[in-house]
Amino acid sequence: MALLDKLERVLGRFAIPHLSLWIVIGQVFVLLSAMLGLLDLGNFVFVPELARHGEWWRAISFLLLPPPAGMFGYLFTAFAWYIFYLMGSALEGFWGEFRFNLFVFMGWALTVGAAFLTPLAATTNLFIAGSVFLGFAWLNPDFELAIFFILPVKIKWLALLTWIANAYYLAVGSWPLRLQILASVGNFLLFFGRDILLTMRHRRRTMVQHTRRIAAAAAPEVRHRCHTCGKTNLTDPQMDFRYCSKCAGDLCYCSDHIFAHEHVRATSEAAPE
Numbered sequence: 001m002a003l004l005d006k007l008e009r010v011l012g013r014f015a016i017p018h019l020s021l022w023i024v025i026g027q028v029f030v031l032l033s034a035m036l037g038l039l040d041l042g043n044f045v046f047v048p049e050l051a052r053h054g055e056w057w058r059a060i061s062f063l064l065l066p067p068p069a070g071m072f073g074y075l076f077t078a079f080a081w082y083i084f085y086l087m088g089s090a091l092e093g094f095w096g097e098f099r100f101n102l103f104v105f106m107g108w109a110l111t112v113g114a115a116f117l118t119p120l121a122a123t124t125n126l127f128i129a130g131s132v133f134l135g136f137a138w139l140n141p142d143f144e145l146a147i148f149f150i151l152p153v154k155i156k157w158l159a160l161l162t163w164i165a166n167a168y169y170l171a172v173g174s175w176p177l178r179l180q181i182l183a184s185v186g187n188f189l190l191f192f193g194r195d196i197l198l199t200m201r202h203r204r205r206t207m208v209q210h211t212r213r214i215a216a217a218a219a220p221e222v223r224h225r226c227h228t229c230g231k232t233n234l235t236d237p238q239m240d241f242r243y244c245s246k247c248a249g250d251l252c253y254c255s256d257h258i259f260a261h262e263h264v265r266a267t268s269e270a271a272p273e
Contacts (some may be wrong), residue, residue, distance in 0.1 A: 008098045015097040019104060020088025020132075023063060024081045031066040031077070041065065046112065048119040059112055063125050083145075084129050087136035094139060103191055107131050110183035121176035127184035134159055134188050138195070226254040228261050 016022065033039040043055075046062035067080035092100040107128040115123040136143075137159035144152045166181050173181070189196075224233045224241035231239060231254045240255040248266040 004099060004102070007102070008096070012098040015101045017097050018089070018092070019097070019101055020085050020092065023088075023104075024085050026064040027066040027081065030064045046115060046123040047121070048112075048116045048123075052119070062123060063108060063128070065125055067126075067129075080129075084132060088132050090136055090140070091132065099191075103135065103187070104128065104132070106190060107184060107187040110187050111180060114179035114183040115176070117179055118176045121174075123176065123180060127180045128187075130162065131184040131187045134162060134184075135192060137162075138188075138192055224252050226257060227251040227264070228253060228257040 030039060030041070030044060034041045044058070044061045044065040046058045047055075051058050067077045069077055088100065088104075091103065095103070111123060111125075111128055115121070137155045141154070141156035141159075143155045145155050145158065146152050166185065170178050170181055222232045222234055225231070226241065227247075233239070233241060236254070241252050242255070242258045243250055243252050244258065244261070244263065247261075247264040249264065251264060253261055
């Protein structure tokens, strides 16, 4: 965090406010232009080999590639824009403009860097947006999201499904897909790894303390303890314990010492007159 503070003091003035909104506006413009035949969406896909041969803009323009339409058509695209803007704005409000800019930039840098390991494969911004979603879900696990504005679901369950999907595609997906997932997960861990570690440690301590409390509550109670030798009803369950009426404080003794002990007097009685 100290490094981030130093970077923010030096570079904070260059941060773009409302970055998620500008990204959405850019994607809307690109999609509308493509629908009017003014742009080809294929030119916005990042292919490292093409970037090396002069189409350098692809390394930046792929951030403006709109979400795929999906089975619900452009309704899904509009919903994806809404979610990205909502969660991106929330992260920016939590971190500040600079740190959110840095989060998106690091996701972009890791994705571009990983893409050069498979230079002929196409790379999109899908997992960069996914890291924004996972970051928001980590900070707001109980936030309820209305799927398509109808079905309310806590975002932590959607995040869990996302992690499961990432794990699945890491196991069976192609290498370009795996690298994009690793880049987005690496970006998430870079910003949230310390918080996750601290949370796990806190939960472990809480679990240990809870276990100890349960064990203490379930442990048998010491009801009788011999004032002379320290035997209890737990250490010697067959022992007969009695209380001496002549001792101050209603003291308990085992059967070995009930008749063979020195009576304990109150302090006022023991003091000479």
